[in-house]
Amino acid sequence: MSAVIEPTTSWFLILSAVLFAVGMVGVMVRRNPLVMFMCIELMLNAVNLSFVTFARARADVGGQTAVFFVLVVAAAEVTVGLGIIVSIMRRRTEATADDLSVLKG
Amino acid sequence: MNSLLAFTGPDIAFTDVLPLLIWLGTACAVLLLGSLVPRWPRGTWAAVTSVSAVAVVVQQLSKWQDIGTEGTGTALAGAVSVDRFAVFGTIIVAVALGLVALVTHDYLTREGNDGPELYALFITAAMGAQIMLSANDLIVLFLGLETLSLSLYVLVASNRRREQSQEAGLKYFVLGGFASAFFLYGIALIYGATGSTNLTSIMEGFAAGIAIERNDALLLVGIGLLLVGLAFKVSAVPFHVWTPDVYEGAPSPVTAFMASAGKVAAFTALLRVLVTALERRVDDWRPVVWILAIVTVFVGSILAVVQTNVKRMLAFSSIAHAGFVLVGVEAAAHAGSNGIASSMTYLLLYTVLVIGSFTVVFVVAGKGDGASSLDDFRGLARRRPFLALGFTVLLLAQAGVPFTGGFVAKFGVIKSAVEADSYVIAVAAMVAAVIGAFLYLRIMVSMWLDDTSGEMTLEVPRLAGLVIALTVVFTLFVGFFPGWLLDAAELIGVHRAAPVG
Numbered sequence: 001m002s003a004v005i006e007p008t009t010s011w012f013l014i015l016s017a018v019l020f021a022v023g024m025v026g027v028m029v030r031r032n033p034l035v036m037f038m039c040i041e042l043m044l045n046a047v048n049l050s051f052v053t054f055a056r057a058r059a060d061v062g063g064q065t066a067v068f069f070v071l072v073v074a075a076a077e078v079t080v081g082l083g084i085i086v087s088i089m090r091r092r093t094e095a096t097a098d099d100l101s102v103l104k105g
Numbered sequence: 106m107n108s109l110l111a112f113t114g115p116d117i118a119f120t121d122v123l124p125l126l127i128w129l130g131t132a133c134a135v136l137l138l139g140s141l142v143p144r145w146p147r148g149t150w151a152a153v154t155s156v157s158a159v160a161v162v163v164q165q166l167s168k169w170q171d172i173g174t175e176g177t178g179t180a181l182a183g184a185v186s187v188d189r190f191a192v193f194g195t196i197i198v199a200v201a202l203g204l205v206a207l208v209t210h211d212y213l214t215r216e217g218n219d220g221p222e223l224y225a226l227f228i229t230a231a232m233g234a235q236i237m238l239s240a241n242d243l244i245v246l247f248l249g250l251e252t253l254s255l256s257l258y259v260l261v262a263s264n265r266r267r268e269q270s271q272e273a274g275l276k277y278f279v280l281g282g283f284a285s286a287f288f289l290y291g292i293a294l295i296y297g298a299t300g301s302t303n304l305t306s307i308m309e310g311f312a313a314g315i316a317i318e319r320n321d322a323l324l325l326v327g328i329g330l331l332l333v334g335l336a337f338k339v340s341a342v343p344f345h346v347w348t349p350d351v352y353e354g355a356p357s358p359v360t361a362f363m364a365s366a367g368k369v370a371a372f373t374a375l376l377r378v379l380v381t382a383l384e385r386r387v388d389d390w391r392p393v394v395w396i397l398a399i400v401t402v403f404v405g406s407i408l409a410v411v412q413t414n415v416k417r418m419l420a421f422s423s424i425a426h427a428g429f430v431l432v433g434v435e436a437a438a439h440a441g442s443n444g445i446a447s448s449m450t451y452l453l454l455y456t457v458l459v460i461g462s463f464t465v466v467f468v469v470a471g472k473g474d475g476a477s478s479l480d481d482f483r484g485l486a487r488r489r490p491f492l493a494l495g496f497t498v499l500l501l502a503q504a505g506v507p508f509t510g511g512f513v514a515k516f517g518v519i520k521s522a523v524e525a526d527s528y529v530i531a532v533a534a535m536v537a538a539v540i541g542a543f544l545y546l547r548i549m550v551s552m553w554l555d556d557t558s559g560e561m562t563l564e565v566p567r568l569a570g571l572v573i574a575l576t577v578v579f580t581l582f583v584g585f586f587p588g589w590l591l592d593a594a595e596l597i598g599v600h601r602a603a604p605v606g
Binding site: 013020023024027033036037040043044046047050051053054057058060062063065066069070073076077080081083084085087088091 | 244247248251255258259262265268271272274275278279282283285286289290292293294296297300301302
């Protein structure tokens with residue numbers, strides 16, 4: 001008996017939630033600004049997977065267009081984020097999030 | 106005929122998005138001309154930015170009249186709403202932009218800098234805020250939020266010579282991106298549960314009683330994540346941890362803009378989503394806002410008292426103020442309350458107050474923008490009596506003393522909470538206001554009673570002085586004659602009808 005398992009909508013939603021959680025945990029436990037930044041991108045792309053899944057399940061094109069907007073936003077975030085990180089790295093050769101501790105109270 | 110050529114786009118009512126067009130044009134012109142022609146007279150960019158803000162205010166005032174005769178509606182195929190709620194918010198943002206541009210001129214002059222970049226970023230931030238507060242679609246709202254945030258990340262980190270500024274920029278960027286991801290996930294789940302991202306469609310879907318039950322978990326998690334994202338932006342407790350660091354590290358004019366326009370945008374977006382799309386799920390979100398409001402007013406007020414840096418104090422006080430606006434948002438959950446009107450009034454008055462206050466901090470902080478501890482304010486009354494007097498008025502107003510704009514604002518939200526029978530939250534807000542008053546008294550005592558040992562000279566730049574004078578006069582004027590503002594706020598309405606086309 002060959003059990004062919006059809007992936008259902010919820011599979012993709014669960015995968016998306018897992019990816020989102022991985023990104024979330026990554027931002028919280030990793031200390032390198034670049035890696036934290038990559039984790040945020042992972043979270044955004046996990047959401048994209050949700051959008052596409054819902055769009056397909058509902059046969060509605062709205063969710064798929066939303067993904068394009070999110071991609072543009074993610075690209076803009078990369079530009080700004082790397083700009084800020086580079087301008088900090090110029091000041092100090094090696095920086096982790098823990099070294100940035102001038103501001104506290 | 107090619108089918109692509111037969112495509113017709115949605116009708117575009119350009120007058121409905123004119124503020125965006127004005128600002129987009131100004132931002133492009135400022136950047137382009139600034140790089141094509143290197144030398145411009147000092148103050149050109151500040152003047153251009155302020156003029157664009159004034160133009161938007163004038164256009165929005167005429168829009169306010171038009172909406173009175175034509176009623177509310179939507180533009181760009183239902184993506185943007187046209188109502189007095191958005192007009193009022195846009196006016197607040199434009200006022201903030203105009204005032205902050207003047208202070209920025211003095212800031213750049215003092216730091217030995219000039220150039221169009223900061224002004225262009227302020228204008229794009231204002232555009233993002235305007236998109237947020239008029240968005241009638243969750244994706245449009247997200248785009249506005251990101252336009253605002255991305256401009257602010259750069260603005261916060263813009264002082265390359267000050268390490269705190271860079272650090273604040275990175276912190277704001279990482280945490281802001283984190284919150285945006287939650288916000289976006291919330292949008293995705295709400296889209297999955299309701300089948301639309303358009304606020305009006307979602308509202309009609311609920312009204313028509315679509316089968317939501319099956320997707321209830323999706324919807325509830327979606328609402329929760331959406332609230333997390335917006336609560337981060339308005340810095341409601343427990344999503345406030347970034348606020349003191351970023352406000353302290355950012356250049357003072359940027360802090361003033363974040364605390365005013367940034368909050369206005371996030372609160373109007375929050376109000377619009379809650380009272381239109383999620384109107385029928387009020388029992389789901391009202392308790393969340395209730396808890397957020399109470400925790401925020403208390404934590405903001407109490408933590409402000411123990412700070413020793415005036416910029417951090419004002420940051421925590423801005424958290425407390427966000428709590429007061431949330432009191433108004435909670436009141437808006439009850440049918441027939443004037444929670445929306447009182448929240449918007451609060452935001453307008455707070456915008457004026459906070460810009461004035463941070464301008465004083467900017468003046469006192471001196472070159473390098475670093476001297477903002479309580480000690481630096483010691484004996485200010487002796488050195489600069491009028492500056493100290495102006496700051497005293499602004500602080501008293503923030504504390505909510507009668508005959509100031511701050512009293513009108515606080516009284517408004519607490520009154521609407523009482524009218525909505527939310528007595529607990531009203532009492533909590535009043536107690537927190539008393540605790541918060543201690544903070545403002547502490548700064549005042551430091552200015553007026555403590556004597557200064559070293560006679561430091563303190564220059565008050567002309568435009569910054571003008572901004573402080575304007576904010577003080579406006580605060581006192583509204584304190585004595587609040588009628589016109591309250592009457593105008595009563596007319597604020599949120600668009601609810603079906604999308605056109």
